[in-house]
Amino acid sequence: MNSTIISRLSHEYLPVFEENLRSIVMDSTAATKLVGQMLHYHMGWGDGLKSESGLGKRIRPLLTLLCTEAAGGHWRKAISIAAAVELIHNFSLIHDDIQDKSSLRRGRPTVWSLWGAEQAINAGDALFAHAHLVLQKEHALSPESKLDVLRLLDEACLSLTEGQAADIEFERKNQVDLDMYMNMIEGKTASLIAVSTELGALVSGASLQQRVCYRDFGYALGVAYQVRDDILGVWGRSSTTGKPTGDDLRARKKTLPIILGLERSDELRALYKQAPQNDAEVETVITVLEETGVLEEVTDIEFDKVEIALQKLSSASPKGVAGDALVALVRQLLGRKC
């Protein structure tokens, strides 16, 4: 029943959101020129507006629109804000794929793997500029509110960039502990999800106290979401993740299961001195990881964060079906199967 609520509201909000996003970005980018082509491709617009296409999950804008309604506003008032959030997310994905040398995203070749890293840097930069411009065209917000929104978004971008830098540094570091990891994912993932939820409250004219609850909700949700992503990066199947199996292991990333596994197992430390080169070596690393019991440990950390997220959401007193949908969405996102 709960998944029905999300489905109903997603179908109400997202097509309007998507059409608005697409028209604003493409109207100010010559579609015949290279930058326009890359953005059109990356955003999944060439595949039509079907959810099973390259569109991505649009989770951050959905959170913004649901939080707007749950905080007492009308979701349409937040449509440009939701667009800005999604564009920032996608700017960071394009650059992230270059940095990680990822060849697949949402089951399709990444921008850099089609056009080269040099041009993909431009595509990300253009989306960053668009994320700002999209708010300029919004007439439902006062100049003061627009500036508040832009400030919160740019602060999140700065955290995101610092988290991204820490993530890349980890690959070269011999030792990374839980604190360093939490700090990194708060920047890389939680800061943008926190601003997605906070901005819904802001645009609804919620009290500062409520805004803080929505932000804290997004923050905890973001951390839980990244931990789940880390689990999927080791145990997720390609058909679920849209990426090759064991992708994070091949890139020798220091994600949470690996950080904890390296602390617990000499065998893993020896194995992980080099990235696994083929499917058999990936399987060996996974088997050793499983013997350390980190999957259960990491799942516990995830569930703790989910509990905090739900408590914070409850403190925000979300209203109506959108409030119910937010609770359901948390459970759905964190139940993502391997």
Place this chain on the structure above:
Amino acid sequence: MNSTIISRLSHEYLPVFEENLRSIVMDSTAATKLVGQMLHYHMGWGDGLKSESGLGKRIRPLLTLLCTEAAGGHWRKAISIAAAVELIHNFSLIHDDIQDKSSLRRGRPTVWSLWGAEQAINAGDALFAHAHLVLQKEHALSPESKLDVLRLLDEACLSLTEGQAADIEFERKNQVDLDMYMNMIEGKTASLIAVSTELGALVSGASLQQRVCYRDFGYALGVAYQVRDDILGVWGRSSTTGKPTGDDLRARKKTLPIILGLERSDELRALYKQAPQNDAEVETVITVLEETGVLEEVTDIEFDKVEIALQKLSSASPKGVAGDALVALVRQLLGRKC
């Protein structure tokens, strides 16, 4: 005498500007963390605030501050705008150096050559966010003016990115003509210089007509400036440019002298099928280029644009010593020797 005016005003404005810029960026970036270190290095702040250091020429902010005074405002009112312009310029330089694989900038190793392309992408992204945040802290501007400034800057960023994309595409194209080239440098270089001059007029409360004159002035100046840069990219000495001699030739770039040379000379077309590999091969390309007479032709194009820039500036009726300094600055910038 004219260069004395520029020197006097630069010494009055730039140290205040630089200190303001440095403190705003570094206060919100942990200097001990990697992103802070990269920005501190790239901006040249580690070298002290001496003009012969890695600081860069700060031409765009100087233009903004001079145009503000010349349009009847006080330069201090534009200090955050000038900071934003310089940060956007530097974000694009960091990404440009990755794209061009340039190892030197202002005579020092580039960010990517020290920290790797992956981290340099983050450094550029962080500067892009800072460029927006720096305006949020400005109290001398109304919310409406701040939004206008942000919009003009983001539109310039979009043009810049599209110009940058065209520039990279040119390397792979067999034929590039003068129109395509002009279109590319209008995006890559002129758009940000045009916004630097226009924003000075905007912050001074100049009429729309005057704003257009200042923008057109910056636009023509930007085109002339890039053409001069192209001349220096072939004939400039390393001690003047801070880059290796014939840098553009080694990267097989399609800059203006080369585009025109390729149109005129079969010998050059044959030679330029591959990038020159050593100093001797670079010299051969330069000799063949000179035989086509393109240096004179390109210099004529530059001088035509300088004339247009000075006419547009004159139509804006710039006031006082700042107005005189602008005229002097145009002549100084475009007189940059090889």
